[in-house]
Amino acid sequence: MQYVGMLRGFTHQYEKPVQYSLKLDKTELPCNEWIGQQLEIKFLDEIRCIHCNRKIKKTYNSGYCYPCFIDLAENDLCIVKPHECHFSQGTCRNEQFAHTYCMVPHYVYLSISSGVKVGLTRKGNQSKRWVDQGAIQAIPIAELPTRQMAGELEFELTQHVRDKTDWRKMLKDQADLVELLETRDELFPLVTQRFQPFLIHDAIISEFQHPKINSPDKIKTYDLSKTPIIKDRLIGIKGNYFIFDHAVINMRKFSGYKVSITIEEHINE
Ligand SMILES: [Zn+2]
Ligand SMILES: [Zn+2]
Incomplete structure (x- = not known):
């Protein structure tokens, strides 16, 4: 099976174990069933801002272009340091966002x-x-x-x-x-x-139980901007990470990257 689209992080169903789905554009691909199989993740050399869809060279804060990083309330420092909220000083980037979130x-x-x-x-x-x-x-x-x-x-x-x-x-x-x-x-x-x-x-x-067949003993990381083709056996999913035999990758970090994902089903002998 092959899927192509822009990475948008994971969604979950809270079962035992947690059922993870990888979001490619608007499609949610259930991926627990990929565990144990050989995956190829290929970066197709296109990155777009997950908010405004502008084509960019690199992302800020996991998927945003620089203007969205600077302008959007969800990228303000007070999101990671909420005790420094500055709404009462009248300097919130987006009051509507503040009222909702x-x-x-x-x-x-x-x-x-x-x-x-x-x-x-x-x-x-x-x-x-x-x-x-x-x-x-x-x-x-x-x-x-x-x-x-x-x-x-x-x-x-x-x-x-x-x-x-x-x-x-x-x-x-x-x-x-x-x-x-x-x-x-x-x-x-x-x-x-x-x-x-x-x-x-x-x-x-x-x-919460996270789906996996093995725990890695050494942690190395894959970076799609440096290694545009990852080919490895998926052994688990936990948090925002795909865990492979040889390294792990934070899929959320590469939000906005256009990729193809190929699952090579093969029978273990
Ligand atoms: Zn943007
Ligand atoms: Zn704020």
């Missing part, structure tokens, strides 16, 4: 991908967020009315818990396991008074 309820959560970490996400988007980071367990611990407030609580909690994932460790399935409920219960008394009313005491843990 920022001034709405957000969860602060604990998750385990490479180890326990704290993060935040828009309420309703949490399963996507957790699978995107390759989490195996996650639990919301607070619900805040805005992204900025969630950012402030997250920032406070980073004194006690990391907010980063070690993606190599995550891909090797070597996460440090902790009891999320215990970690949560240890954190709650440390939360300042202003955030106490927003804590969630009775949430349940979500668990």
Whole structure:
């Protein structure tokens, strides 16, 4: 089978294991069934901005042209540092965007991908967020009315818990396991008074299995801009990564790249 189109990241169905689909243009290709097979991913030397479709030489922030990177609210620094939201100063890049994506309820959560970490996400988007980071367990611990407030609580909690994932460790399935409920219960008394009313005491843990037949022991990466043809056996999918026998590739990072994907079914003897 061969498919051609512009890479647009993954979508998921939250089953056991998670069912991943790779988005090529508007087509979602279920790809768990590709695991165990030889894949060829070929970069067809065309990159387009995932927002405005302009033809570009390189992307910014996983798929955008430079003007969209500079202009769009979703590419502003306050998206990755929500406690630095500047809406109240009247300098938000797009107030409509802010009303839809920022001034709405957000969860602060604990998750385990490479180890326990704290993060935040828009309420309703949490399963996507957790699978995107390759989490195996996650639990919301607070619900805040805005992204900025969630950012402030997250920032406070980073004194006690990391907010980063070690993606190599995550891909090797070597996460440090902790009891999320215990970690949560240890954190709650440390939360300042202003955030106490927003804590969630009775949430349940979500668990995720990512499809794979093997864990890699060394992590090397493929880069489509340097290696335009990748030919390797797919052994798993986790977070935004295809995991092959010889290296891994962050498919989201190459959003906007036009590729052909060929699946060479062959029978193991
Ligand atoms: Zn653009
Ligand atoms: Zn903002």
